[in-house]
Amino acid sequence: MEERMFLLEKYASLGQIAAGIAHELNNPLSGMLLIVKELQKDNLSTEEKLQYLSLLYEGMLRVQSILRELLQFSRAEEVKAETIDLVDVLEKSLGLISHLISKNGVELKKDYESDRIWVKGDAKKLGQVFLNLILNAIQAMEADAQKSLTIKVKAEREHAVVSISDTGPGIPEELKLKVFEPFFTTKPPGQGTGLGLTVALAIIQKHQGDLWFETSSSGTTFYVKLPLAKQNKNEA
Numbered sequence: 001m002e003e004r005m006f007l008l009e010k011y012a013s014l015g016q017i018a019a020g021i022a023h024e025l026n027n028p029l030s031g032m033l034l035i036v037k038e039l040q041k042d043n044l045s046t047e048e049k050l051q052y053l054s055l056l057y058e059g060m061l062r063v064q065s066i067l068r069e070l071l072q073f074s075r076a077e078e079v080k081a082e083t084i085d086l087v088d089v090l091e092k093s094l095g096l097i098s099h100l101i102s103k104n105g106v107e108l109k110k111d112y113e114s115d116r117i118w119v120k121g122d123a124k125k126l127g128q129v130f131l132n133l134i135l136n137a138i139q140a141m142e143a144d145a146q147k148s149l150t151i152k153v154k155a156e157r158e159h160a161v162v163s164i165s166d167t168g169p170g171i172p173e174e175l176k177l178k179v180f181e182p183f184f185t186t187k188p189p190g191q192g193t194g195l196g197l198t199v200a201l202a203i204i205q206k207h208q209g210d211l212w213f214e215t216s217s218s219g220t221t222f223y224v225k226l227p228l229a230k231q232n233k234n235e236a
């Protein structure tokens with residue numbers, strides 16, 4: 001139960017953090033733009049110019065301190081490298097949104113190659129990635145009569161690959177490069193911040209993994225590839 005609260009809170013706060021950062025940066029920037037406009041006028045006295053310049057300097061200091069805070073935040077966000085069971089992580093993420101899956105009438109199919117697949121990584125962060133991808137899949141099928149979500153886990157030689165497939169409308173050609181961009185969303189205001197895939201990609205890259213998708217008009221599959229932990233070999 002505690003685990004559930006933590007993950008959900010964390011997911012919700014991502015968008016809030018981003019909105020906060022954008023707002024924080026926008027304030028001093030808007031101020032500085034106005035000052036530059038004033039400085040471009042040619043009837044200013046030297047005294048006025050100096051005053052404007054000192055305001056500009058203050059704005060820049062403010063931006064610098066926000067960026068400093070942000071950097072600290074990102075350092076604190078280092079991922080752990082523990083030996084964890086990918087199937088367990090996936091099942092926990094699914095558990096968190098099982099109510100959404102049934103409420104939306106989504107048929108769930110699972111195909112796990114084995115009961116336990118050990119990878120090196122951060123269970124909480126990977127859980128967040130799967131949550132983002134599964135939520136996207138469910139949201140993509142919202143308007144469809146027939147909704148099917150298929151989750152597969154395979155172990156290859158050095159890597160585990162998780163695939164999350166939906167039967168939604170697919171990602172249009174012109175958006176394929178955009179979906180990983182921060183704040184890119186096609187969802188109505190208030191429903192998506194456009195950070196889900198950005199955050200997912202950042203987390204997977206920190207795991208020395210890969211995140212990509214295949215899409216057509218009959219659906220989309222997102223793939224997550226992660227390095228296997230040595231433990232799998234001992235079990236075999």
Ligand SMILES: Nc1ncnc2c1ncn2[C@@H]1O[C@H](COP(=O)(O)OP(=O)(O)OP(=O)(O)O)[C@@H](O)[C@H]1O
Binds near residue numbers: 136140169
């Ligand atoms: N499975 C999918 N099928 C179709 N389109 C998708 C799928 N996954 C993502 N997208 C597209 O990519 C966009 C960006 O996804 P992303 O998860 O980054 O943000 P979001 O879902 O819009 O908002 P957030 O995840 O921050 O709540 C989505 O708005 C949607 O247009």
Ligand SMILES: [Mg+2]
Binds near residue numbers: 132135136192196197
């Ligand atoms: Mg999303």
